[in-house]
Amino acid sequence: MPLKLDMIIIGSGPGGIAAGLLAKQQSKSFVILEKGSHAMQGIIDTYPRGKKVYPTIPKSYKDPFPVLEIKPPDEKIPVEKYVEQAQTVMDRNDLKIHFNEEFKEIDGTFPDYIVKTNQGSYLTRNIILAFGSNIPNDLGIYGEAKTVARNIENGEDYIGINVLVIGGGNAAADVVSSLSKIKREAVGDDTSVYWAHIKETFEINKDTARDLGEEVLLGGHIKILQKAIPKIGEVDADGIDRLYIHQATSSGLGDDLYLYQGMSFPMKNVIACIGTHGPSAIFDKLNLQQITCTGAICKIAREGERLLMLSDHLETGKNGIYALGGAISPSYMEIASDGIIKEKKHPNLIYTAILDAQKVMNKILKE
Numbered sequence: 001m002p003l004k005l006d007m008i009i010i011g012s013g014p015g016g017i018a019a020g021l022l023a024k025q026q027s028k029s030f031v032i033l034e035k036g037s038h039a040m041q042g043i044i045d046t047y048p049r050g051k052k053v054y055p056t057i058p059k060s061y062k063d064p065f066p067v068l069e070i071k072p073p074d075e076k077i078p079v080e081k082y083v084e085q086a087q088t089v090m091d092r093n094d095l096k097i098h099f100n101e102e103f104k105e106i107d108g109t110f111p112d113y114i115v116k117t118n119q120g121s122y123l124t125r126n127i128i129l130a131f132g133s134n135i136p137n138d139l140g141i142y143g144e145a146k147t148v149a150r151n152i153e154n155g156e157d158y159i160g161i162n163v164l165v166i167g168g169g170n171a172a173a174d175v176v177s178s179l180s181k182i183k184r185e186a187v188g189d190d191t192s193v194y195w196a197h198i199k200e201t202f203e204i205n206k207d208t209a210r211d212l213g214e215e216v217l218l219g220g221h222i223k224i225l226q227k228a229i230p231k232i233g234e235v236d237a238d239g240i241d242r243l244y245i246h247q248a249t250s251s252g253l254g255d256d257l258y259l260y261q262g263m264s265f266p267m268k269n270v271i272a273c274i275g276t277h278g279p280s281a282i283f284d285k286l287n288l289q290q291i292t293c294t295g296a297i298c299k300i301a302r303e304g305e306r307l308l309m310l311s312d313h314l315e316t317g318k319n320g321i322y323a324l325g326g327a328i329s330p331s332y333m334e335i336a337s338d339g340i341i342k343e344k345k346h347p348n349l350i351y352t353a354i355l356d357a358q359k360v361m362n363k364i365l366k367e
């Protein structure tokens with residue numbers, strides 16, 4: 001096992017980058033993990049192209065914007081420029097991020113946590129959960145497909161292979177049209193993008209529909225599978241994980257007989273864009289204490305929603321594990337130093353994520 005780090009920062013959104021910059025200024029040892037291939041991947045995945053970024057500070061907050069280098073400028077720049085700004089700041093500060101490295105689980109106890117990723121493990125004293133609020137839903141089938149929130153990275157990897165995209169919304173549609181374009185522009189690629197949705201109708205907005213229509217008219221190989229149900233993950237005779245997906249049954253065979261028309265894709269060729277969920281399930285998996293909301297105690301969260309319990313320094317119920325930014329928005333349960341627990345409003349903004357990073361670092365630096 002390598003040397004013990006002062007901290008592992010999970011996620012390279014505004015919160016994770018701010019924490020990294022502050023840790024660097026204090027000469028702390030740390031690693032930033034990012035499951036995508038760019039800094040601010042969460043923002044790249046969720047903002048529409050060209051969206052203007054606002055440096056909003058809610059009225060009730062009195063602190064100035066901390067870590068000014070990653071504050072969006074007052075003149076409201078497009079998201080692409082904001083991502084560029086973050087990259088420049090990282091280059092200038094020589095802030096290294098471990099891209100394509102996805103956090104999986106935590107073992108051990110404070111001060112010797114082991115953080116496991118898809119690439120290995122790290123020994124660390126503190127962990128900062130800065131993974132935002134948009135966790136792509138899993139298909140829930142053996143031999144998991146690649147899951148994405150909105151954009152497909154490395155679309156070129158799909159040249160020359162038939163690929164299956166699952167999902168009926170804008171995210172799936174964006175992935176289908178961008179993969180189709182990449183394949184169409186690649187010389188001699190006559191493979192297809194199969195697009196499957198469990199329902200008959202797809203729910204996409206006008207702009208996305210226009211891009212998709214244009215792609216079809218330009219000769220994109222898109223094959224639509226309506227009412228298609230991802231059924232089972234299986235391992236074939238060559239040891240390859242595959243997904244079997246089938247469409248509606250035909251009738252006329254008697255009450256207890258079904259005729260399925262199905263297709264089987266290698267799981268590595270399957271991309272699931274089936275929505276996102278909040279991080280509550282991850283907090284559960286990590287055994288972090290949460291409170292279930294009832295009308296009497298929650299004003300912001302809905303009945304039945306589960307809120308993470310945090311100290312006023314955003315430390316979870318486990319020493320040395322902190323959560324910040326989008327991951328704890330729009331509210332969490334604060335345990336004040338006098339032991340009183342109350343729901344705390346936490347707007348999901350770049351400002352709050354950066355302010356949180358400063359709060360967490362102040363606590364870690366006091367140790």
Ligand SMILES: Cc1cc2nc3c(=O)[nH]c(=O)nc-3n(C[C@H](O)[C@H](O)[C@H](O)COP(=O)(O)OP(=O)(O)OC[C@H]3O[C@@H](n4cnc5c(N)ncnc54)[C@H](O)[C@@H]3O)c2cc1C
Nearest residue numbers: 011013014015035041042054103131132325326348349350
């Ligand atoms: C469409 C839209 C427009 C918005 N406009 C504004 C605006 O104008 N101004 C403003 O202040 N706020 C805006 N927001 C909100 C703002 O983007 C968020 O509050 C902010 O991005 C939260 O930062 P974060 O660092 O907590 O999380 P994120 O920015 O979500 O970053 C989390 C990072 O963690 C990575 N990650 C996730 N899981 C893992 C894992 N298991 N392992 C490794 N890495 C992982 C993700 O890939 C991501 O890069 C907007 C949000 C949306 C959706």
